[in-house]
Every structure is written in C-alpha cells, then in structure tokens.
Amino acid sequence: MPTIHEQAVKRHLKEVLEGEDRADWQSVLFETLKKMGNNFWWYLDAVGQKHYNGYTLEDAYAFVQVHSDISMGKVVICRVRTGGVPGSDNSVRGNNELLSSVPKPFEASFEPQTGGGADNDGWFTWNKPIKMQLHSMTDDGKMVYVKPWLLPLEVGTTAYSKTLLHIRTAGVARWPYGDEWITVFYRLPQFHVDMLQDWREE
Secondary structure, three states, X not given: OOOHHHHHHHHHHHHXXXXXXXXXXXXXXXXXXXXXXXXXXXXXXXXXXXXXXXXXHHHHHHHHHHHHHHHOXXXXXXXXXXXXXXXXOOOHHHHHHHHOOOOOOEEEEEOOOOOOOOOOOEEEEEXXXXXXXXXXXXXXXXXXXXXXXXEEEEEXXXXXXXXXXXXXXXXXXXXXXXXXXXXXXXEOHHHOOOHHHHHHHO
16 A cells, blocks of 8 residues: 555646646656666665666656755755665664664664554664755755754665655655665755645645
8 A cells, every 4th residue: 555655746746747837847757767767866875765676757756856955955964884785674683783883973773664654764863963965056065063863764775755755854864775874864944844744634
C-alpha cells in the first residue's frame, strides 16, 4: 500500500500535469529524469536511492522539490564521515559500529524499523552549534550556524518522496548504500512547515 508521502507526491504531480503550466512542468520533469539517469547531482543518492535502476515521474517531481529548496537557500547541508559503507537492515551491530566513529559533536544510532511505512532507520544528532553550507543560487558556499538538533537517519535505499517529507518538516541525515559519508539536510527554522499534517488533511 502506498505511504502518505507517496500518495501526496502522486496527487501533486497529477495536479501540475493537469494545470495551466503543464507544458513547463513536462519539460522540467523530463529534463530532470535525463539528468538523474546521468547522476548529474552529487547529492542524488543522498536524496533518494532505489533497489533497481530507472526513475519515475514521481521520483523526478519529489527531487525537483528538494533541489528547489536547496537552491532557494531553505536547506543547508553538511557531510559527516562514518567508518565505512552501510550494511543492510539486518546489520544492526555492524552499522552501529561504523556510526560510532562519527566525529564529535555528532552522534548517530541505527535502529531500523520494519515495514514500508517505518518512519526512519535511526537518529542523528549534534549537541553543539555547527556550521552548515548553503548551496543556493545566491549564497553558494556560505556557511551558517545551526543550533543543536535531532534528525531522523535514513540508511540505504529510500523513496525521494520520503526525503521530501523529512526536508519539508525539519531535515534528514542520509547514509546511502555505497557511501561512507552521511549527508545531512537541515531546513532552516524560518522555513519549517508541518508537511505531514498538511498531507493528512488533503
């Protein structure tokens, strides 16, 4: 059964493809699909990762929303190195050993939940203010201070729509398969929205 975030993205996509700007959206989405296939963005796997090759229009739409938030300076990013690449959900001990090596003031724990509707795979936090980087069109490379925070950790494969949900609320720490680095997406407080509540009410 599709999750709330998958249903919401499918519904929003249908609306834009039936709206007055549908021709523009079609162009954007097909260009995005092409670039996704060529791994154009360095943070593509950090935003979403699939068990199989091939991207859908829903994937492209969700990625465009995340990319837009980053480009508009609503989301800042930092990268934190772990002790290696993550294992599967069954590798609880091994993954936690790798996460134990993240530098201070960061801490991370792998606590996989079961089922496609599971909220997250663990937690990622820092207990002191840290610097995170803007990748916006106007302030690319600018550093901003971020107060101590707790974010969900998503490990391995994850839906682009799920990352969009996380980023529209507060953020997410992503540790994709094949990557030693955790990419932390944090939504600046002035742009926080209760996206989950909005989607449930639709």
